[in-house]
Amino acid sequence: MGELRLMKGNEVLAEAAIRCGCDGYFGYPITPQSEVMETLMASEPWNTTGMVVLQAESEVAVINMVYGAAGSGKKVMASSSGPGISLMSEGISYIAGAELPCLIVNVQRGGPGLGTIQPSQADYFQAVKGGGHGDYKMIVLAPASVQEMNDFVDLGFELAFKYRNPAMILTDGAIGQMMEKVELSDYKPRNTVDEIEKIAGNWATTGKKPGNRRNVVTSLELDSARMEENNLRFQQKYKKMEEEECRFEEILCSDAEYVIVAYGTSSRVCQKSLEIARSKGFKVGLLRPITLFPFPKKAIAKLAEKVKGFLSVEMNAGQMIEDIKMSVYEAGKNVRIEHFGRMGGIIPTPGEVVDELEQKFS
Amino acid sequence: MELIDIIKQENIVYKKSKVLNDVVMHYCPGCSHGTVQKVIAELIEELDLQERAIGVAPVGCSVFIYNYIEVDWQEAAHGRAPAVATGISRLNPDKFVFTYQGDGDLASIGSGETLHACNRGENILIIFINNGIYGMTGGQMAPTTIEGMVTSTTPFGRNAELNGHPLKITELIAKLPGTSYVTRQSVHTAAAVRKCKKAIKKGIQNVLEKKGTSFVEVVSTCNSGWKMTPVAANKWMEENMFPFYPLGDLKDDIKDEPASKN
Amino acid sequence: MAKIIGAVVVDEEKCKGCNVCVNECIHDVLALHKEVNSYGYHYSYMKNSDKCIGCANCGLVCPDTCITIYRAKV
Numbered sequence: 205m206g207e208l209r210l211m212k213g214n215e216v217l218a219e220a221a222i223r224c225g226c227d228g229y230f231g232y233p234i235t236p237q238s239e240v241m242e243t244l245m246a247s248e249p250w251n252t253t254g255m256v257v258l259q260a261e262s263e264v265a266v267i268n269m270v271y272g273a274a275g276s277g278k279k280v281m282a283s284s285s286g287p288g289i290s291l292m293s294e295g296i297s298y299i300a301g302a303e304l305p306c307l308i309v310n311v312q313r314g315g316p317g318l319g320t321i322q323p324s325q326a327d328y329f330q331a332v333k334g335g336g337h338g339d340y341k342m343i344v345l346a347p348a349s350v351q352e353m354n355d356f357v358d359l360g361f362e363l364a365f366k367y368r369n370p371a372m373i374l375t376d377g378a379i380g381q382m383m384e385k386v387e388l389s390d391y392k393p394r395n396t397v398d399e400i401e402k403i404a405g406n407w408a409t410t411g412k413k414p415g416n417r418r419n420v421v422t423s424l425e426l427d428s429a430r431m432e433e434n435n436l437r438f439q440q441k442y443k444k445m446e447e448e449e450c451r452f453e454e455i456l457c458s459d460a461e462y463v464i465v466a467y468g469t470s471s472r473v474c475q476k477s478l479e480i481a482r483s484k485g486f487k488v489g490l491l492r493p494i495t496l497f498p499f500p501k502k503a504i505a506k507l508a509e510k511v512k513g514f515l516s517v518e519m520n521a522g523q524m525i526e527d528i529k530m531s532v533y534e535a536g537k538n539v540r541i542e543h544f545g546r547m548g549g550i551i552p553t554p555g556e557v558v559d560e561l562e563q564k565f566s
Numbered sequence: 567m568e569l570i571d572i573i574k575q576e577n578i579v580y581k582k583s584k585v586l587n588d589v590v591m592h593y594c595p596g597c598s599h600g601t602v603q604k605v606i607a608e609l610i611e612e613l614d615l616q617e618r619a620i621g622v623a624p625v626g627c628s629v630f631i632y633n634y635i636e637v638d639w640q641e642a643a644h645g646r647a648p649a650v651a652t653g654i655s656r657l658n659p660d661k662f663v664f665t666y667q668g669d670g671d672l673a674s675i676g677s678g679e680t681l682h683a684c685n686r687g688e689n690i691l692i693i694f695i696n697n698g699i700y701g702m703t704g705g706q707m708a709p710t711t712i713e714g715m716v717t718s719t720t721p722f723g724r725n726a727e728l729n730g731h732p733l734k735i736t737e738l739i740a741k742l743p744g745t746s747y748v749t750r751q752s753v754h755t756a757a758a759v760r761k762c763k764k765a766i767k768k769g770i771q772n773v774l775e776k777k778g779t780s781f782v783e784v785v786s787t788c789n790s791g792w793k794m795t796p797v798a799a800n801k802w803m804e805e806n807m808f809p810f811y812p813l814g815d816l817k818d819d820i821k822d823e824p825a826s827k828n
Numbered sequence: 829m830a831k832i833i834g835a836v837v838v839d840e841e842k843c844k845g846c847n848v849c850v851n852e853c854i855h856d857v858l859a860l861h862k863e864v865n866s867y868g869y870h871y872s873y874m875k876n877s878d879k880c881i882g883c884a885n886c887g888l889v890c891p892d893t894c895i896t897i898y899r900a901k902v
Contacts, residue, residue: 228657256656260649261682268646268679272622272653275640276661280653298643409620409638409654411661420632422623422641569877572835572900579834580887580897591892595869596846600891756852756885796846 206387213353214380216388217283217309217373218243220357221255225394226307227278228256230269232288235321236377237311240283253394263288267295267308274304275421277404279361279395283309285377286327287318289335296370297336300438301423303407305364307357308342309373311380314519314549322549323377323469325519331374332497332527339435341442343371343449344496346467350384352494358389363449365403367441374496376519378469378551451494452503456482460489462565463507465528466517467493469551474517476554481561488561499527505535513540513565517557520545540565583607585616585636592630596796598786599628601753602695605763606666607635609770619662620654622647624676626668627701627788645676648683651690662773664691670700673709673735680735687744687778691769694736694781697788698807705791709733712810717791732810736783740816746777748817752785752808754800765815777820785811834882835898836874842894843871849886849895855879858886 211219217240221229231241241259249255256273260266266282273280284292289310299306310331314324331344343363345356356373364371395403401410412418425431456478457463466474471492481488491507493500504514514532516525522543529541544560546552586607593599610619619637623629625644632639642650647665655663672680672694683690699717700706706719712732714723724732740748747769751762762784769780785807789799836857843865849872850858859875872895874880882899 228653230653258652258656260652261678264646265649265652265679265682268643268649269653269656271642271646272640272650272655273657274653275650276620276654276658278657280657294643295646302641409640410658411617411620412636412638413617418636418638420639420641422632422639424629424641569835572833572898573837574898574900577835577898577900578896579882579899580884580895582893582896586893590842593891595844595891596848597891600893601889604891604893753889754848756883756888759888796848797851800848800851 206390208385208387210383211350211386212239212381212383213350213375214239214311215243216350216353216386217357218247219388220354221281222247222249222253223389223391224358224361225253225279225392226255226281226361227394228273228280230258230260230266230280230282232260232263232266232284234285234288236313236323236380237283237285237309240309255394263291264295267292270306271295271299271304274299274306275302275409277400277408277410281307281309283311285311285313286315289327289330293330293336296342297338297340298423299370300340300342301338302421303368304370304421305361305368306370307360307364307373308370309375312374312376314547320549321377323519323551324547324549325376325468325470326523326547327374328496328518328520328523331372332499340438341445341497343367343369343445344374345371346374346494346496347379348468348471348492350379350382350386353379354386354388367445368407369441374468376469446498449495450498450500450502452500453492453494454503455490455492457489457491457507459487461487461511462513462515462561463489463491463511464515464517464557465491465493465504465524467496467524470517470519473552473554474557477557480554480558484558486561496524499531501531501534504528504531505537508532508535508537508539511539513542515561515564516541516543517552518543518545519547519551521547583611585611586634587636589633591634593627594790596787596789596799598697598753598784599695601759602693602762602784602786603631603634605753605759605766606693609763609767610635610637613767613770615662615770618660619664620658622651622654622663622665624665624667624671626671628666628668628695631666645671645674646679647671647676648679648688648690648692652683652688655688655690659689662770663689664693664773666693667695668701669694669696669698669708669710673733677735681738681742684739684779684781685742685744689773689776690779691773692779692781693766694783695786696783696811697786697791699788699791701788701791709735712806734811736781736816739781745779745781745817746819747772747780749815750783750785750811750813752803752813754787754803772820785813830901832881833900833902834880835877836880836886837896837898838872839894840865840871842892843869844892845869845871846891848889848891852885852889855881
């Protein structure tokens with residue numbers, strides 16, 4: 205059993221980074237995630253694990269520091285919230301284009317624009333459809349508890365390095381600010397110079413070795429045929445992610461006539477909704493995507509064979525519902541798919557969700 | 567004595583550095599980029615830094631610098647090279663990290679990253695090529711375009727009232743506490759190349775000795791963008807650029823210390 | 829007194845004929861050839877080889893690093 209603590213989600217992100225052997229964190233303050241960098245600065249990991257923590261002048265600088273450090277084969281991460289992630293999108297595109305691993309956390313707040321500092325899930329499209337320019341995808345992990353905030357830091361790095369691709373933890377202000385019991389991971393040492401050479405020696409800027417080809421980290425390729433080849437390689441990688449990395453949780457789905465699809469904070473609310481709905485005789489289940497990209501298309505398609513309807517519950521105007529519709533359509537099924545969402549930083553209540561279910565499906 | 571008796575290995579007094587490869591540079595004839603990049607390669611060889619050097623390439627004409635200098639490189643987004651270099655340098659303090667940037671990259675879109683990296687005193691060398699124009703995109707006005715200078719977006723000459731003033735960013739950088747050495751050089755004559763090489767060498771040594779940011783501006787020509795012959799461009803630079811961008815050291819915090827043995 | 833003799837060898841295919849080396853040579857050694865290389869550039873060459881002292885100034889200013897310089901005492 206690992207060390208048990210009562211901690212905020214944001215603090216856990218920092219603690220998990222130190223414990224998983226992260227080499228560097230770059231950040232810029234933004235509500236509701238400022239505790240990540242505050243916790244790191246107070247922990248002074250440079251004195252213990254040697255991890256570097258730097259407050260940059262902007263999110264634009266943050267992501268480019270991540271790009272630089274990731275290019276040298278190090279385990280690096282950044283965290284921010286919607287407006288900051290928008291600024292980082294250029295850099296994320298470069299990181300994806302140069303095929304570098306890194307971990308980015310978006311502790312979502314309500315938008316668009318400056319919006320609100322209250323929790324939201326309105327950056328779903330930005331996270332799973334790209335956000336920056338060009339055809340690229342990120343692995344997107346959606347924690348629903350403070351425990352998963354801990355677990356997904358290490359997992360995020362593991363997947364990022366496995367695919368040499370940026371990974372994102374897409375959470376929100378509620379989980380970032382919430383205090384829960386958490387079992388912290390054990391300390392893992394940072395990669396040594398030799399280990400980095402083994403993992404990344406054939407692509408990272410670790411210094412040209414005598415006689416060896418040098419490494420150039422770039423996303424630029426002016427030859428169209430070769431650029432298309434690069435793109436085809438990226439697409440193959442994303443396809444492999446879809447085949448191998450899809451993660452989800454099913455709750456009470458085996459006998460369900462209706463299935464709620466919800467992730468993160470809204471999935472917690474919906475767990476309570478299941479109880480209420482079932483007490484009223486409504487056979488409802490919950491599918492909780494844990495990876496938003498890759499999206500659990502096959503699980504949805506399988507459920508579509510037997511359920512009468514899906515309700516996508518999101519803290520936005522209806523974004524994930526498009527992926528649910530796509531999953532059902534691609535499986536050649538025809539099931540009713542509805543959306544219920546609250547916006548502006550409002551978290552739906554379990555009762556509201558049940559009311560929606562009753563209105564839309566009875 | 568016949569030429570054939572002179573042209574022998576043992577009589578070589580000047581040749582291409584081994585750190586510069588055989589790829590023909592894509593620059594226009596007479597472009598200053600080639601000269602500066604040659605100097606950088608020579609210094610990397612002379613200071614035995616090929617295995618420690620990591621360069622950060624900009625966006626602009628010199629984006630392909632990584633095709634010529636035989637060290638590890640990372641290609642940055644437009645203007646972000648100092649942030650990329652910060653990331654590399656902070657996590658790899660044993661490496662020699664440098665950026666190579668043009669005026670649009672460094673002084674316009676990347677002015678924020680440049681000023682803050684210099685102000686933090688990152689242990690990096692920044693080489694700043696100032697030719698007062700956007701070369702790659704076809705000769706538009708740069709932040710450093712001097713007043714009256716004709717570009718494709720200032721067809722009647724830069725007018726401060728309409729286009730704003732030319733930015734002397736090197737003067738700003740010299741005032742920042744994080745920089746230890748800030749200098750302005752050129753490479754249009756052999757004497758200037760020798761001086762510039764000395765300046766870049768000093769910048770490299772400062773970085774190796776962890777003395778903060780070193781910043782070397784090279785006032786340069788873009789003869790294609792300026793629509794002149796290379797020789798005429800050099801003359802125009804002397805007559806028009808140097809009065810506004812005077813050559814010499816703007817800041818040398820460590821000049822009193824004994825010179826390094828390298 | 830020993831005399832210094834120099835020689836300049838230009839990589840004709842790499843030379844872009846920018847003329848900067850010709851302009852830099854105060855000994856009037858170099859000129860652009862009336863012939864062109866395969867890229868169509870009038871490459872630099874030693875027009876007056878007897879005047880070269882191997883000062884290396886042409887090599888220093890060459891943006892395409894296509895000049896090698898030799899020097900010998902006779």
